[in-house]
Amino acid sequence: MKVFFAGFCLWLVSLPGLSLAQGHIADAPARAEGLQSPTGRLIIRGVVLINGAGSPPTGPVDIVVVKNRIAQVKTVGYPGVPIDPAGRPKANPGDLELDCAGMYLMPGLIDMHGHIGGVAQGTPAEYVFKLWMAHGITTIRDPSCGNGLDWVLAHKAKSNKSEIVAPRIEAYGVWPGRAGGHHLARAGAHLGAGHPPARGRRHQVLWG
Numbered sequence: 001m002k003v004f005f006a007g008f009c010l011w012l013v014s015l016p017g018l019s020l021a022q023g024h025i026a027d028a029p030a031r032a033e034g035l036q037s038p039t040g041r042l043i044i045r046g047v048v049l050i051n052g053a054g055s056p057p058t059g060p061v062d063i064v065v066v067k068n069r070i071a072q073v074k075t076v077g078y079p080g081v082p083i084d085p086a087g088r089p090k091a092n093p094g095d096l097e098l099d100c101a102g103m104y105l106m107p108g109l110i111d112m113h114g115h116i117g118g119v120a121q122g123t124p125a126e127y128v129f130k131l132w133m134a135h136g137i138t139t140i141r142d143p144s145c146g147n148g149l150d151w152v153l154a155h156k157a158k159s160n161k162s163e164i165v166a167p168r169i170e171a172y173g174v175w176p177g178r179a180g181g182h183h184l185a186r187a188g189a190h191l192g193a194g195h196p197p198a199r200g201r202r203h204q205v206l207w208g
Contacts, residue, residue, distance in 0.1 A: 024147035025118060028125040028155060028164045039094040040067040046083060046101035049073065060101065064089050068162065108138025108167075116155075118146045125155065129166035139168040149173055149207055171207045 041064070048059035060083060064072040077083040091097055111132065117123045132140060145152045149171060156169040 024151040025116075025123075025125055027151075028129055028158070028166060031163055031165050039092060041065070041092065041095045043089055043091055043095060043097045044105065045088070045097055045099050046076065047103050047105045050104055050106040052107040057104065062089050063105070106136070109136050111137050111140040111167075113143060114140035115144070115146060116140075116142055116152070126165075129164065132167050133165060137167055139170065141170045141172060143172045145171050145173050145207075153207060173207055 044063040044065070046060040047063065048057050049061050049063070050057050058075065059079075060075075060077050062072075062074045062076050063070060064074070072089060074087075074089055076088050114132065114137070116125060117128050132138075142152055152169065152171040155164065155166065156171055158164045159166040159169055
């Protein structure tokens with residue numbers, strides 16, 4: 001048993017692409033722009049909603065967002081009919097209101113295979129993140145974590161806290177092979193005891 005364990009560890013640390021000092025691009029800068037409400041409450045007024053479930057567009061609607069969560073979707077009228085202000089959600093002092101009459105709103109898109117890029121591409125994370133957001137992509141899945149798992153998980157945490165302008169990030173490491181440094185050694189525990197990856201196959205492992 002001791003001989004087998006030593007052999008396994010030797011194989012693990014010599015995997016191709018495994019490096020404790022993996023390079024990565026510069027960190028995305030702290031969020032310095034964007035509309036923010038002191039109360040954490042946003043009301044999107046008079047927009048036409050495409051809900052993503054296959055049903056026709058509906059609206060106009062008012063959508064109340066509280067601390068980045070949709071709290072209410074209120075139908076406030078019909079196309080070509082004036083909106084009755086009495087039936088609209090009320091704004092509190094400090095709330096942010098956006099007049100989106102004539103605009104359309106739909107759920108954010110998910111990019112299931114979206115590499116953030118690396119040193120070789122020469123593109124900063126800020127540009128990549130904002131390009132995704134500008135195209136309506138609000139969640140990305142970064143397979144292989146080419147900038148290193150530590151770096152990707154750190155930016156995932158910053159995105160979840162709205163500390164940077166970026167989509168939500170799901171970090172996937174490859175087993176066996178490149179997985180962003182020493183964290184690869186933990187992949188076996190994530191997959192579950194007694195269930196190692198099948199020989200000769202590469203597995204994407206979700207982190208964080």
